[in-house]
Amino acid sequence: MQENYLITVPTYNEAENIDEFLKAVFAESPAEVNVLVIDDSSPDGTARLVKKLMQEYPSRLHLMERPGKQGGASAFLQAFSWGLEHGFDAMLAMDADFSHDPHHIPQFLEAGKNNDVVIGSRLIPGGRIENRSFFRDLLSKCASGYCRVLLGAKIHDWTGGYNLWSKKALETIGVESVVTRGYSFQLEMKYKALSRGCSIVELPIVFPERKHGTSKMPPSFLAKALADVWRIRFMCKSESLQQFFKFAITGGLGTITNLLIFFLCADRLGLPEIPVSIGCFIVTSVQNYVINHKWSFALSMNKTPLSVKRWLSFLCGSLLGLAVNIAVMQIIIHSFVLPYKFIAQATGIICGMILNFFVSKFVVFRKKYVK
Ligand SMILES: Nc1nc2c(ncn2[C@@H]2O[C@H](COP(=O)(O)OP(=O)(O)O)[C@@H](O)[C@H]2O)c(=O)[nH]1
Numbered sequence: 001m002q003e004n005y006l007i008t009v010p011t012y013n014e015a016e017n018i019d020e021f022l023k024a025v026f027a028e029s030p031a032e033v034n035v036l037v038i039d040d041s042s043p044d045g046t047a048r049l050v051k052k053l054m055q056e057y058p059s060r061l062h063l064m065e066r067p068g069k070q071g072g073a074s075a076f077l078q079a080f081s082w083g084l085e086h087g088f089d090a091m092l093a094m095d096a097d098f099s100h101d102p103h104h105i106p107q108f109l110e111a112g113k114n115n116d117v118v119i120g121s122r123l124i125p126g127g128r129i130e131n132r133s134f135f136r137d138l139l140s141k142c143a144s145g146y147c148r149v150l151l152g153a154k155i156h157d158w159t160g161g162y163n164l165w166s167k168k169a170l171e172t173i174g175v176e177s178v179v180t181r182g183y184s185f186q187l188e189m190k191y192k193a194l195s196r197g198c199s200i201v202e203l204p205i206v207f208p209e210r211k212h213g214t215s216k217m218p219p220s221f222l223a224k225a226l227a228d229v230w231r232i233r234f235m236c237k238s239e240s241l242q243q244f245f246k247f248a249i250t251g252g253l254g255t256i257t258n259l260l261i262f263f264l265c266a267d268r269l270g271l272p273e274i275p276v277s278i279g280c281f282i283v284t285s286v287q288n289y290v291i292n293h294k295w296s297f298a299l300s301m302n303k304t305p306l307s308v309k310r311w312l313s314f315l316c317g318s319l320l321g322l323a324v325n326i327a328v329m330q331i332i333i334h335s336f337v338l339p340y341k342f343i344a345q346a347t348g349i350i351c352g353m354i355l356n357f358f359v360s361k362f363v364v365f366r367k368k369y370v371k
């Protein structure tokens with residue numbers, strides 16, 4: 001249950017909008033919601049207007065002033081860090097130009113109670129873009145289609161910026177580790193949240209073009225974002241590869257532990273092999289679970305505590321891996337003439353381990369599991 005919300009609003013030359021916009025935001029928000037404006041010393045005096053309004057909402061409206069124009073993405077990231085430091089449970093990112101309609105705020109807060117990320121979507125039934133030229137509309141639809149093909153079809157609106165991020169999602173993504181800027185930063189945040197197992201829901205929004213003033217995003221930013229899609233994809237894919245290597249090392253350590261205990265109990269103490277072997281399997285499984293939780297899948301586990309329930313599901317995954325291992329080994333032994341049977345066993349181990357890795361990544365250590 002999330003209660004402590006922060007609405008983050010970056011501004012650069014929004015004097016024509018900011019007063020009316022903030023009043024509309026407060027009118028739509030429950031009393032406990034705070035707002036942080038991040039202004040980059042707008043020459044049109046946006047910050048001055050915000051300061052004036054702070055007298056009307058003394059403990060709820062905050063202003064962060066930065067010395068020069070540093071871009072909207074960097075403003076959002078700094079606002080998220082500020083929100084995490086100040087103990088907020090979730091942050092709703094909004095532009096100040098009324099293209100992010102404050103009427104949707106209650107819907108975002110409601111959806112945020114059960115989800116790590118709520119994406120304001122213009123591209124699902126009920127959502128739409130208003131007053132946008134045919135060309136710009138077509139361009140953003142094509143861009144989203146391209147992102148859906150390359151980053152995943154689960155999210156329809158990849159480029160939109162009206163989104164709610166829970167503390168859990170922001171910690172999973174790692175605000176300080178977001179490297180792209182411009183529109184790409186939306187893609188990177190969403191892709192990281194998605195690939196690290198955050199629960200995501202899309203909320204249909206009506207998106208009118210800005211009320212006053214002009215866009216500060218040149219069209220070249222969109223082109224840059226489309227090129228960045230590859231970089232973002234690769235960044236997260238290499239993460240999976242790293243996870244796989246850590247998972248394999250953990251498995252190797254587990255095997256050493258297994259053999260050591262087996263040697264001590266069966267060879268030195270003379271205990272019967274079958275119960276010793278089962279005991280070794282259970283001890284190794286606990287060791288593997290703890291190392292995978294704290295190391296291989298630390299990114300998606302974040303601060304989630306170790307749990308018996310999760311260990312049991314990990315154990316089931318290991319048994320499934322073992323079954324595949326035996327099946328593959330048997331099939332190979334019965335289908336080919338091999339100089340050594342261990343070749344079949346080695347192939348079986350690899351197949352079992354790959355299956356076990358996917359079960360671990362997408363079931364056992366998936367963040368959603370604890371919800
Ligand atoms: N703090 C800060 N805010 C910015 C900057 N550039 C744009 N913004 C704000 O970010 C939001 C979105 O910018 P906008 O120009 O409307 O981009 P568009 O909606 O993609 O065309 C608006 O609230 C802008 O005032 C910047 O350099 N610094």
Ligand SMILES: [Mg+2]
Nearest residue numbers: 095097099210
């Ligand atoms: Mg805008």
